[in-house]
Amino acid sequence: MRVFGVTGWKNSGKTGLMERLVSEITRRGFTVSTLKHAHHSFDVDHAGKDSYRHREAGASQVILASRNRWALMSELRDAEEPSLDTLLGKLDPVDLVLVEGYKRGGHDKIEAHRAATGQPLIAPTDETIVAVASDNSPEISVPLMHLDDTTAIADFILARVGL
Incomplete structure (x- = not known):
């Protein structure tokens, strides 16, 4: 099972991005499951x-x-609390599992970022973040896509996981 994450600070657009990605990727004929971490x-x-x-x-x-x-x-x-791997093992097989949260997980992730939150990017200090989806143009060393460009983000994720 292929796993890819969406991470970021509170109110950065993670859940909206997840929702759009599930819709886009399933529209393309792939099966998708999601796993969301709650801190509370x-x-x-x-x-x-x-x-x-x-x-x-x-x-x-x-x-x-x-x-x-x-x-x-x-x-x-x-x-x-069960590990991410333990929880992934409880899912039925699908083409892709999108994981929301789990900042500390070892899987590849895209960081959702909104300038209005005032939060710094996580990507510069986290090698598991392989791309950033933002509503502005921060200078970073990983691929940058617009937060609302669901097609480009889905293309990137599917290529990254080999689908």
Whole structure:
């Protein structure tokens, strides 16, 4: 399975870029899965729902299934957060997995950058960032594309991963 990441600071356009890339790359006939890292506690479940009640009662894993989709929720219960490789191993095979976040992961990444955030580029100090998608023209030593040029970014990623 080929893996490529989208990274950047908060409000840099990562999620919008991910959404556009998934749409563009699947439109081209490739299968894509995504994996997003959250730095905070999150819940895909809601208080009072049966699956929430199962987890609150102490279940380690809960599968919620219907004829349209299924979801597996695993409670860490103070266990260590699983590695990116561990999580990738839980995905069904696809042509490409796009990873949002995981700045410290060893996989190739494109940095989403918006000048308005006031944040510096990560690329100059991170060799896993192989390109930058920005709304301005910073001087960098890796390929630079406009943040809104989804076609060019998708072309770059697909070439980089060999698709």
